[in-house]
Structures are given as C-alpha cells and as structure tokens.
Amino acid sequence: MSAQQLITAELRQWIGAQLAQGCSQEQLLAAMQSSGWDASVAATALAQTLDPSLVQPMAAGPAISQAVRDAAAGSAVPEPDLSGGRPVIRVGDREVRVLLSLRHPRVVVFGGLLSDEECDAMVAQSEARLARSETVAAKDSGSEVNAARTSEGMFFERGENELIRRIEARLAALINWPVDHGEGLQVLRYRPGAEYLPHYDYFDPGMSSTPAILKRGGQRVGTLVMYLNTPAAGGATIFPDIGLDVLPVKGNAVFFSYDRPQPQTLTLHGGAPVREGEKWVATKWLRQGVFV
Ligand SMILES: O=C(O)CCC(=O)C(=O)O
Numbered sequence: 001m002s003a004q005q006l007i008t009a010e011l012r013q014w015i016g017a018q019l020a021q022g023c024s025q026e027q028l029l030a031a032m033q034s035s036g037w038d039a040s041v042a043a044t045a046l047a048q049t050l051d052p053s054l055v056q057p058m059a060a061g062p063a064i065s066q067a068v069r070d071a072a073a074g075s076a077v078p079e080p081d082l083s084g085g086r087p088v089i090r091v092g093d094r095e096v097r098v099l100l101s102l103r104h105p106r107v108v109v110f111g112g113l114l115s116d117e118e119c120d121a122m123v124a125q126s127e128a129r130l131a132r133s134e135t136v137a138a139k140d141s142g143s144e145v146n147a148a149r150t151s152e153g154m155f156f157e158r159g160e161n162e163l164i165r166r167i168e169a170r171l172a173a174l175i176n177w178p179v180d181h182g183e184g185l186q187v188l189r190y191r192p193g194a195e196y197l198p199h200y201d202y203f204d205p206g207m208s209s210t211p212a213i214l215k216r217g218g219q220r221v222g223t224l225v226m227y228l229n230t231p232a233a234g235g236a237t238i239f240p241d242i243g244l245d246v247l248p249v250k251g252n253a254v255f256f257s258y259d260r261p262q263p264q265t266l267t268l269h270g271g272a273p274v275r276e277g278e279k280w281v282a283t284k285w286l287r288q289g290v291f292v
C-alpha cells in the first residue's frame, strides 16, 4: 500500500485535533511512531495536515518544522563518487582504495585514507591532551563518565594545524561535503577491554537538549571513523542491524550516512571491546549545514 493510501482524511483530521490541543509536531511524530506508524508515513501525514496544498512532502511550507520535513523527505547526505566503478579514488595527492560499498545502510570502507605518518602524528598530538582530559574528568566527580563509552577522547579544532587542515580537505573531497559542515575531529583511545556500546550518531529528536544542538549546524548526516592504529585483537566497528564488523586497520576508515534521525537508517553501530593492545580512532561527524 502506498504512503498516500494510508494517509486518510480521518488521519489528517485526528492529527489536526492533536495539534489544536497543543501537541507539538515532534511529540505527535513520536506518538505515531510508537503506535506503529512508519516514521516517514507519519511525517508525510503531518506535513500534509499542516499544509494541505502539499503534493510532495519535499515542498517547503512555512508552518512545517525542519525536523518534520527531514523525517518526511530525508536530508542530503555526504557521498563519495564511486560512479566510475574504479577501485581507487584520487583525492588531492592521495589514492584511496574502496574496499567495500553497501547501499542500505550506506556504508563505505576505505583503504589507505591516511598515511602511517599522518596516523602517528595524530596520535602524538592528541596523547598529551587525552592525559589532561583524564585529570579533569577525575576531579569533576564524573560528569564525563559515560558507562557506554569506556574510551578517552579529545577534539581538535577544525583547521587547528597544517596536518588537521590537510586531512579535513582530503575528507571533504572524498565524500563531497564542505569542510565547514564538519565538526572538529574527535580522537578516541580505547585500552584493553574498552568499548563503545551500539548507538546512533544523530541527535535524538525526542531529547530536550537536541534543539539547541541543532542550532549549530543541523543534524548529523554522516560519520567517518578513521583507524589510527591496528589493534592486536578486537575493537571492530560493529553494525548490529546488518551483522557487519569492520576490522580496524591503520590508515583505513569506515564511512556511513543517514538521511534522517531514525533507526530505520540501520546505522546502529559501536566499537567492540578491544581484546589486546590499544585502539585509536579519529571520528569526523558531518552536519547538514555549517557547523559553528
Ligand atoms: O570506535 C569505533 O569503532 C566507533 C566510534 C564511534 O562510533 C564514534 O566515534 O561515533
């Protein structure tokens, strides 16, 4: 059955009544989803109720919030140009290998994105700052303690130094997404036993903190996790919905994108426990707009 067949006049009337009673667009979407409506059908029904002239959910209507439009239509996302079918993409001075390409969810594994020297330099530059962040976290009665993530992390400022600028320019060319739409690179160090439990990288539309976060560049729509070393054992980046494990190999990277902040993107992922040695990654998160 098509989405339009499901969206009856009665459904739109009911949505209208909920809105009239003061229910927010986001609350209504969440309520419809939890009672079994497909997220994009629910968002389309809501968009059409708010603006009955809508033929396509993409059409802009002044009364429709950005979150609802994204849920209905899907956002633009970063995407490497693999159209030539070549196993190697030239970005600037570097040849990056395409090791795996999956359409849904959109996942691409790259080989040789970073040189060994670039990986070592990022580890060296972040190590001192990780040590400092440990001290802060310990003093500050655990505000940074997150049981789901047992790694330690730090952020580079975007464009912070020559190395970071060079890598950011390469990533932007690789996935066709402007440098200024990216957050600063985050480096994580996992010691043996450390892991990152499965999560989504987009901001949960139902959380009260999300609207303020979205003001700084919109939703996250893509992630690139770069491996700065090769752990002796364990530490794969896992995608439980699709049973994919990406083994960390120094200089390689896994990219994935998500056009809406919803589980149907199948982008649930985590870092499996490191069994032996350390694991170092640098993550670049891509936003819809300019990240400030
Ligand atoms: O460490 C990994 O493999 C995953 C990291 C991750 O999910 C993130 O940085 O958002």
Ligand SMILES: [Fe+2]
Residues within 6 Å of the ligand: 199, 200, 201, 223, 269
């Ligand atoms: Fe993540």
